[in-house]
Amino acid sequence: MHQGNDAGPLGDGFLRVAPIGPLALETGGALPDVQLAFETWGELDAEASNAVLVQHALTGSSHVARGASEEEGWWDALVGPGRTVDTDRFFVVSINMVGGCYGSTGPASLAPDGAPWGSRFPFVTIRDGVRAEALLADQLGIHRWHSVLGGSMGGARALEWALMYPDRVERCAVIACTAASSAEQIAFAQAQLQAIRLDPAYRGGDYYDGPHPDAGLGLARRIAHITYRSEGEFEARFGRAEQDAEQPLGAVVPADRGRYQVESYLDHQAEKLVDRFDANSYVILTEALMSHDAGRARGSLAAALAAAPAQFFVAAVDSDRLYVPGQSRRLAAGLPGEVPVHTITSPVGHDAFLTEIHQLDAQLRTAFYAK
Ligand SMILES: CC(=O)SCCNC(=O)CCNC(=O)[C@H](O)C(C)(C)COP(=O)(O)OP(=O)(O)OC[C@H]1O[C@@H](n2cnc3c(N)ncnc32)[C@H](O)[C@@H]1OP(=O)(O)O
Numbered sequence: 172m173h174q175g176n177d178a179g180p181l182g183d184g185f186l187r188v189a190p191i192g193p194l195a196l197e198t199g200g201a202l203p204d205v206q207l208a209f210e211t212w213g214e215l216d217a218e219a220s221n222a223v224l225v226q227h228a229l230t231g232s233s234h235v236a237r238g239a240s241e242e243e244g245w246w247d248a249l250v251g252p253g254r255t256v257d258t259d260r261f262f263v264v265s266i267n268m269v270g271g272c273y274g275s276t277g278p279a280s281l282a283p284d285g286a287p288w289g290s291r292f293p294f295v296t297i298r299d300g301v302r303a304e305a306l307l308a309d310q311l312g313i314h315r316w317h318s319v320l321g322g323s324m325g326g327a328r329a330l331e332w333a334l335m336y337p338d339r340v341e342r343c344a345v346i347a348c349t350a351a352s353s354a355e356q357i358a359f360a361q362a363q364l365q366a367i368r369l370d371p372a373y374r375g376g377d378y379y380d381g382p383h384p385d386a387g388l389g390l391a392r393r394i395a396h397i398t399y400r401s402e403g404e405f406e407a408r409f410g411r412a413e414q415d416a417e418q419p420l421g422a423v424v425p426a427d428r429g430r431y432q433v434e435s436y437l438d439h440q441a442e443k444l445v446d447r448f449d450a451n452s453y454v455i456l457t458e459a460l461m462s463h464d465a466g467r468a469r470g471s472l473a474a475a476l477a478a479a480p481a482q483f484f485v486a487a488v489d490s491d492r493l494y495v496p497g498q499s500r501r502l503a504a505g506l507p508g509e510v511p512v513h514t515i516t517s518p519v520g521h522d523a524f525l526t527e528i529h530q531l532d533a534q535l536r537t538a539f540y541a542k
């Protein structure tokens with residue numbers, strides 16, 4: 172896991188933590204004493220005109236790109252010295268969303284009574300996360316972002332920035348995302364939440380003094396990961412192949428059988444997430460994403476999108492079965508002017524917004540980052 176360090180100067184790619192005070196929540200009440208963990212690359216210019224905000228996805232973190240730490244970032248292909256989002260030109264900021272487990276206040280943080288928030292952590296929406304980020308932007312001296320970009324949940328966070336703070340976002344890139352979580356997206360998410368909540372170790376979310384609900388979180392990740400990849404990729408990559416060095420399938424009774432490769436692969440994805448993520452944060456951020464609806468309390472979705480003044484960049488993955496390209500097309504059609512939908516061509520599915528982001532280099536450079 173990327174190591175926190177709040178001693179380094181801004182612009183080094185290390186994790187820093189900033190208190191932002193109480194956070195008023197969309198559904199009422201407030202979260203007291205919130206802190207946000209964030210990373211930056213590059214330097215803010217004298218006019219504070221070169222700041223770029225990169226928003227992470229559901230289980231992502233602020234570690235977008237390599238920095239002094241040299242640890243691989245999840246959008247290294249896009250962000251870095253000489254890259255499309257050139258950290259020699261731009262002051263790049265990425266913020267761990269409130270409710271998560273990468274240093275910002277979340278369910279594992281201590282509440283004012285000194286015990287972890289656990290089950291008491293409030294429901295937060297994507298808009299709550301963005302409101303918190305605006306408080307941090309104020310502290311950093313950034314009134315207006317040159318651009319805000321993100322994929323998947325990061326795209327929802329970027330879109331909400333453009334709608335909540337229209338005078339603070341010049342350009343907005345929404346990649347592999349939607350204007351409002353669909354019934355099917357909510358349905359897949361609900362099954363994941365149930366997997367966690369039905370794990371006896373979950374104990375309503377108050378498990379920090381005992382075993383964690385690893386089985387439930389692992390099952391949630393398996394369900395999610397299937398939606399992040401495509402049927403075609405699974406078939407080409409794994410087919411019906413058996414996992415090496417395990418019992419031959421079909422020749423043994425089910426209880427003793429080995430695993431199909433795809434089972435082993437999903438087991439591995441589950442173990443990796445369990446090792447790096449907190450189940451309560453998974454619940455909080457998943458519920459935030461379920462709440463995503465750019466039209467809520469803005470008259471209608473059409474009215475909300477039509478009023479957005481930022482310059483938009485919209486992209487979809489052609490094989491994405493979770494955030495289907497039609498959703499990106501409807502988002503683009505609802506925005507003012509002619510907004511094209513750029514295509515990432517990949518057999519991978521939704522995760523191609525991470526693995527194939529270089530495919531957008533030329534389009535993003537022309538649209539947002541031309542010198
Ligand atoms: C600590 C942090 O900050 S994490 C936050 C950053 N990450 C993010 O923001 C996004 C979260 N990451 C992801 O979702 C994924 O890692 C992705 C999408 C980036 C990875 O996509 P891909 O590169 O296509 O990975 P892929 O699906 O091929 O999985 C590769 C893994 O599966 C393993 N694998 C492949 N086949 C099998 C198999 N048959 N059995 C078991 N494991 C297998 C590989 O060994 C590899 O393991 P590793 O990741 O431990 O090295």
Ligand SMILES: N[C@@H](CCO)C(=O)O
Pocket residue numbers: 228229230231322323324399522
């Ligand atoms: N693989 C991504 C997919 C969600 O968009 C993640 O874990 O954040």
